Amino acid sequence: MLRRLFGAAADRAVAFIATxxxxxxxxxxxxxxxxxxxxxxxxxxLPLPATDLMEKLHNVYDxxxxxxxxxxxxxxxxxxxxxxxxxxxxxxxPSRTTHNTFLEVAWTVIPILILAGISIPSxxxxxxxxxxxxxxLTVKAIGQAWAWDHEYVDNxxxxxxxxxxxxxxxxxxxxxxxxxxxxxxxxxxxxxxxLYADSAAIWAERNQLRKLTVDNEIAVPVNKVVxxxxxxxxxxxxxxxxxxxxxxxxxxxxxxxxxFKANTVGTFHGQCSVLCGKLHSAMPxxxxxxxxxxxDQWVEALKAKDRKKAxxxxxxDAESKSAGASVAMTTQK
Ligand SMILES: [Cu+2]
Numbered sequence: 105m106l107r108r109l110f111g112a113a114a115d116r117a118v119a120f121i122a123t124x125x126x127x128x129x130x131x132x133x134x135x136x137x138x139x140x141x142x143x144x145x146x147x148x149x150l151p152l153p154a155t156d157l158m159e160k161l162h163n164v165y166d167x168x169x170x171x172x173x174x175x176x177x178x179x180x181x182x183x184x185x186x187x188x189x190x191x192x193x194x195x196x197x198p199s200r201t202t203h204n205t206f207l208e209v210a211w212t213v214i215p216i217l218i219l220a221g222i223s224i225p226s227x228x229x230x231x232x233x234x235x236x237x238x239x240x241l242t243v244k245a246i247g248q249a250w251a252w253d254h255e256y257v258d259n260x261x262x263x264x265x266x267x268x269x270x271x272x273x274x275x276x277x278x279x280x281x282x283x284x285x286x287x288x289x290x291x292x293x294x295x296x297x298x299l300y301a302d303s304a305a306i307w308a309e310r311n312q313l314r315k316l317t318v319d320n321e322i323a324v325p326v327n328k329v330v331x332x333x334x335x336x337x338x339x340x341x342x343x344x345x346x347x348x349x350x351x352x353x354x355x356x357x358x359x360x361x362x363x364f365k366a367n368t369v370g371t372f373h374g375q376c377s378v379l380c381g382k383l384h385s386a387m388p389x390x391x392x393x394x395x396x397x398x399x400d401q402w403v404e405a406l407k408a409k410d411r412k413k414a415x416x417x418x419x420x421d422a423e424s425k426s427a428g429a430s431v432a433m434t435t436q437k
Contacts, residue, residue: 246337
């Protein structure tokens with residue numbers, strides 16, 4: 105039917121779709137499914153879940169998507185059918201019908217039933233998100249222009265997470281003096297471009313994500329309930345870790361709460377998610393989910409105000425994990 109309707113246009117459309125699919129299937133542009141805790145190139149869909157909440161969120165998302173796609177296809181089919189069947193050529197004398205009680209009731213009641221159906225898993229998820237299990241620890245996230253402070257309420261210390269930018273990694277690599285010599289003259293966009301170009305290799309070498317890396321990561325123990333209180337000191341920010349299925353506005357003068365229980369060890373990235381101003385992009389959040397003993401060591405180090413040691417504990421843990429992963433991969437091959 106399509107071919108008769110659109111003739112050559114249909115052939116071109118089919119050829120176009122085939123091309124898109126073949127490009128997508130070629131290895132370079134394969135749309136990967138999203139990663140766990142960090143974005144990946146060309147990804148589709150939501151990030152992989154690291155909490156039960158996010159798993160439920162995935163399910164609701166999938167159900168709603170199926171309903172949306174089915175409705176869109178149904179409406180598309182109706183429109184094409186009407187265009188074909190009731191065109192002036194095929195239907196020169198139009199019907200003068202203005203009412204059809206059965207149809208009118210049906211197209212009111214069926215959408216209501218669909219919406220009511222969607223609301224069931226949706227409200228169930230909302231209920232789970234706002235039913236707080238007993239906390240194992242409480243962290244207070246405070247948005248600042250332009251950094252996140254994380255106050256460990258039970259332990260009495262605060263971790264300030266500042267973004268690590270191109271300039272920082274270059275300074276670390278070259279040393280302050282060499283850096284000043286090389287980039288001191290440059291200004292504005294020329295400077296940014298040079299820093300961006302020259303730091304690319306360093307980011308790859310460090311195996312860190314540009315714009316998503318912070319100097320002090322926060323850590324939480326795996327399989328423990330974390331209550332997160334969220335507030336702000338200046339303007340409205342938003343704290344989120346997508347893989348946890350958690351996002352909360354940080355509003356000055358108000359404390360909001362969310363909770364999560366991460367079930368996977370790893371590094372999880374997020375960003376300030378409400379446009380807060382000039383350096384909104386410089387407010388990433390990094391949470392390291394670690395085993396309880398590692399977490400305890402990290403807490404002890406920070407209680408003793410030894411930031412360097414705390415950082416090195418997390419770094420050593422991440423390295424041992426990634427070494428384990430690559431060993432597993434080579435043995436699999
Ligand atoms: Cu922001």
